[in-house]
Amino acid sequence: xxxxxxxxxxxxxxxxxxxxxxxxxxxxxxxxxxxxxxxxxxxxxxxxxxxxxxxxxxxxxxxxxxxxxxxxxxxxxxxxxxxxxxxxxxxxxxxxxxxxxxxxxxxxxxxxxxxxxxxxxxxxxxxxxxxxxxxxxxxxxxxxxxxxxxxxxxxxxxxxxxxxxxxxxxxxxxxxxxxxxxxxxxxxxxxxxxxxxxxxxxxxxxxxxxxxxxxxxxxxxxxxxxxxxxxxxxxxxxxxxxxxxxxxxxxxxxxxxxxxxxxxxxxxxxxxxxxxxxxxxxxxxxxxxxxxxxxxxxxxxxxxxxxxxxxxxxxxxxxxxxxxxxxxxxxxxxxxxxxxxxxxxxxxxxxxxxxxxxxxxxxxxxxxxxxxxxxxxxxxxxxxxxxxxxxxxxxxxxxxxxxxxxxxxxxxxxxxxxxxxxxxxxxxxxxxxxxxxxxxxxxxxxxxxxxxxxxxxxxxxxxxxxxxxxxxxxxxxxxx
Amino acid sequence: xxxxxxxxxxxxxxxxxxxxxxxxxxxxxxxxxxxxxxxxxxxxxxxxxxxxxxxxxxxxxxxxxxxxxxxxxxxxxxxxxxxxxxxxxxxxxxxxxxxxxxxxxxxxxxxxxxxxxxxxxxxxxxxxxxxxxxxxxxxxxxxxxxxxxxxxxxxxxxxxxxxxxxxxxxxxxxxxxxxxxxxxxxxxxxxxxxxxxxxxxxxxxxxxxxxxxxxxxxxxxxxxxxxxxxxxxxxxxxxxxxxxxxxxxxxxxxxxxxxxxxxxxxxxxxxxxxxxxxxxxxxxxxxxxxxxxxxxxxxxxxxxxxxxxxxxxxxxxxxxxxxxxxxxxxxxxxxxx
Numbered sequence: 001x002x003x004x005x006x007x008x009x010x011x012x013x014x015x016x017x018x019x020x021x022x023x024x025x026x027x028x029x030x031x032x033x034x035x036x037x038x039x040x041x042x043x044x045x046x047x048x049x050x051x052x053x054x055x056x057x058x059x060x061x062x063x064x065x066x067x068x069x070x071x072x073x074x075x076x077x078x079x080x081x082x083x084x085x086x087x088x089x090x091x092x093x094x095x096x097x098x099x100x101x102x103x104x105x106x107x108x109x110x111x112x113x114x115x116x117x118x119x120x121x122x123x124x125x126x127x128x129x130x131x132x133x134x135x136x137x138x139x140x141x142x143x144x145x146x147x148x149x150x151x152x153x154x155x156x157x158x159x160x161x162x163x164x165x166x167x168x169x170x171x172x173x174x175x176x177x178x179x180x181x182x183x184x185x186x187x188x189x190x191x192x193x194x195x196x197x198x199x200x201x202x203x204x205x206x207x208x209x210x211x212x213x214x215x216x217x218x219x220x221x222x223x224x225x226x227x228x229x230x231x232x233x234x235x236x237x238x239x240x241x242x243x244x245x246x247x248x249x250x251x252x253x254x255x256x257x258x259x260x261x262x263x264x265x266x267x268x269x270x271x272x273x274x275x276x277x278x279x280x281x282x283x284x285x286x287x288x289x290x291x292x293x294x295x296x297x298x299x300x301x302x303x304x305x306x307x308x309x310x311x312x313x314x315x316x317x318x319x320x321x322x323x324x325x326x327x328x329x330x331x332x333x334x335x336x337x338x339x340x341x342x343x344x345x346x347x348x349x350x351x352x353x354x355x356x357x358x359x360x361x362x363x364x365x366x367x368x369x370x371x372x373x374x375x376x377x378x379x380x381x382x383x384x385x386x387x388x389x390x391x392x393x394x395x396x397x398x399x400x401x402x403x404x405x406x407x408x409x410x411x412x413x414x415x416x417x418x419x420x421x422x423x424x425x426x427x428x429x430x431x432x433x434x435x436x437x438x439x440x441x442x443x444x445x446x447x448x449x450x451x452x453x454x455x456x457x458x459x460x461x462x463x464x465x466x467x468x469x470x471x472x473x474x475x476x477x478x479x480x
Numbered sequence: 481x482x483x484x485x486x487x488x489x490x491x492x493x494x495x496x497x498x499x500x501x502x503x504x505x506x507x508x509x510x511x512x513x514x515x516x517x518x519x520x521x522x523x524x525x526x527x528x529x530x531x532x533x534x535x536x537x538x539x540x541x542x543x544x545x546x547x548x549x550x551x552x553x554x555x556x557x558x559x560x561x562x563x564x565x566x567x568x569x570x571x572x573x574x575x576x577x578x579x580x581x582x583x584x585x586x587x588x589x590x591x592x593x594x595x596x597x598x599x600x601x602x603x604x605x606x607x608x609x610x611x612x613x614x615x616x617x618x619x620x621x622x623x624x625x626x627x628x629x630x631x632x633x634x635x636x637x638x639x640x641x642x643x644x645x646x647x648x649x650x651x652x653x654x655x656x657x658x659x660x661x662x663x664x665x666x667x668x669x670x671x672x673x674x675x676x677x678x679x680x681x682x683x684x685x686x687x688x689x690x691x692x693x694x695x696x697x698x699x700x701x702x703x704x705x706x707x708x709x710x711x712x713x714x715x716x717x718x719x720x721x722x723x724x725x726x727x728x729x730x731x732x733x734x735x736x737x738x739x740x741x742x743x744x745x746x747x748x749x750x751x752x753x754x755x756x757x758x759x760x761x762x763x764x765x766x767x768x769x770x771x772x773x774x775x776x777x778x779x780x781x782x783x784x785x786x787x788x789x790x791x792x793x794x795x796x797x798x799x800x801x802x803x804x805x806x807x808x809x810x811x812x813x814x815x816x817x
Contacts, residue, residue: 032518045745049518070526216651255606257812298814347817
């Protein structure tokens with residue numbers, strides 16, 4: 001059978017083109033890779049190479065022909081042992097090849113994007129995903145059934161800083177694959193002293209000072225996690241992780257999916273997130289909504305020392321990449337922590353820190369403390385507020401939030417980050433989807449002001465959510 | 481299918497340390513990559529492969545020579561021009577082609593595509609679409625070898641375009657500082673997409689890019705599989721002795737455009753023709769085989785037929801394998817904790 005040379009597509013969106021020129025004539029011998037023709041579209045000119053060796057048996061389409069459909073036969077190549085008579089059988093079928101071409105057009109018509117294929121694929125898959133997610137509404141977020149937290153009898157008082165250190169040390173004692181890496185984590189004992197003592201106990205093979213090279217060491221740690229090591233990577237602050245966000249999202253979060261499940265990435269990215277105190281715009285940003293946006297990551301944000309210990313241990317044991325958002329101001333605060341080596345908290349489960357009946361306040365990280373203070377003030381004014389500590393941002397514990405809103409019928413969200421596409425925006429949507437009929441007032445969001453963080457003390461205080469903002473928002477949704 | 485080509489057995493070419501068996505092996509492996517890529521180009525033209533498709537035609541001697549110097553236990557990681565690397569690590573042509581067509585039978589079950597494929601079994605760690613990202617990742621793979629006390633090396637491939645990414649130097653620094661067993665194989669095909677090395681690199685000698693970190697580097701004729709193998713062996717020995725990273729700049733040439741939709745107008749036809757006629761890596765080995773009386777034309781033809789049959793089978797599988805089940809949309813996002 002003579003070999004068919006088909007009109008090729010230069011991009012997934014091309015449906016037809018001009019056969020500009022033949023570089024060969026009938027009877028010429030060609031080898032694989034020889035340029036036999038040139039084709040043109042409105043975007044480009046491209047050479048057509050012979051796909052096999054042999055003799056040009058027939059040129060089916062004349063040079064200069066416009067609107068030649070993709071996949072139409074444009075020539076035949078005769079194989080070594082064939083002569084022109086072999087063409088007798090095929091001349092009837094020199095019409096456009098039907099099977100492939102129409103399918104092609106269908107694909108092409110569904111997107112107007114240019115040759116760039118990654119952009120052309122996106123709208124198609126996005127619409128597909130929407131259809132399916134209507135059939136299985138938000139499987140991810142509602143799967144977290146709330147189980148009762150184990151009760152502990154013995155407690156010790158610890159700072160958040162100590163709790164984080166203990167969590168790492170305990171996990172390093174039980175699993176040789178766990179190591180800690182970051183700037184100043186070893187000899188300096190941690191820029192914020194979170195890794196204090198780890199070098200002494202585990203040595204420099206497992207507690208590793210890096211150069212100041214976020215993008216590089218994040219990629220390096222991610223590569224080691226592909227191999228089954230379990231890095232706990234400390235960013236001096238999450239502000240610096242922006243240099244490394246490509247490795248966090250494109251490499252750590254997406255590789256399991258892109259490899260069809262072959263390559264997991266058990267890594268913890270941890271460090272202080274959000275505003276500290278008077279460190280200005282570049283050191284004071286909340287990244288919760290940035291990371292929570294991305295499938296393939298879990299995002300955890302502890303408030304208390306118990307949260308910090310139980311959640312960090314869970315994060316280190318988790319086989320997935322975890323973004324673990326701490327808060328510098330919280331490091332020195334003390335809390336009661338269960339005195340139990342196997343104290344672990346489930347990722348994906350929120351905690352009701354204070355029960356109430358009139359309004360639900362949802363917060364995470366440092367804002368939980370402010371929400372609790374606000375709840376006290378509200379109680380003095382006769383309003384009973386329920387305070388939820390999210391603990392995990394993604395996957396979001398929708399059950400706990402929705403159940404609370406069904407009871408209180410009013411919701412205030414609190415976060416330090418900006419309001420636009422923030423965590424509060426997501427929670428408001430989720431509550432609207434799952435508990436629309438239970439809401440007696442629009443959801444109120446308390447967020448950081450929509451400005452880069454100012455340095456001046458008075459302006460910084462104005463830019464951050466305060467107890468008074470939460471109180472005002474709670475009263476507003478209660479129409480008081 | 482497995483016809484044994486006519487050849488003299490056991491002839492060793494002392495001048496380049498390749499036995500006739502080795503030469504035949506390199507010939508076959510390079511030819512497989514070339515025929516595979518030609519077929520991929522053809523399937524792309526028919527609309528059966530979507531998105532971006534970056535062909536390796538012209539560069540075959542690089543990966544075949546490097547893999548000849550490595551052991552099966554060594555890791556390989558590269559960028560998006562990755563089909564050749566996968567075949568050279570022994571991944572199945574049908575599984576690779578089926579990934580290109582986005583089918584269930586592909587290495588990533590159709591969810592990765594041309595640029596994102598992996599085989600844990602063959603120690604092939606991708607297939608990465610962000611230029612330069614594979615360099616710290618490969619350095620991290622080498623870190624894991626050292627951490628666990630394994631005598632393995634990670635072959636980390638990057639192009640002449642990627643050498644200008646900052647993270648490459650961040651990785652060089654840590655690899656040298658911590659003496660990690662990683663070989664940076666810079667495939668200098670002379671064009672970073674459409675920008676020539678003259679226009680994008682302040683110095684033409686990319687093998688010197690590790691100089692500031694004390695990483696030894698060599699420039700190698702990347703069109704000569706035997707030269708690549710010999711340099712690869714030096715680099716591997718260096719790493720296995722615990723001396724840290726090594727850089728090889730493999731001067732090569734890609735015959736096709738950057739991707740399928742690139743008409744490559746930034747270079748002259750003469751330049752391409754000259755490379756094809758005078759420096760083709762497959763023709764070079766072919767000549768050694770014929771001149772050394774290792775195999776005759778008929779023997780070569782038998783190899784060609786075998787390779788062609790393997791590629792045809794891969795293409796057939798890639799077209800007949802079904803698209804992934806719709807349930808696959810939601811799998812492999814997270815591992816159950």
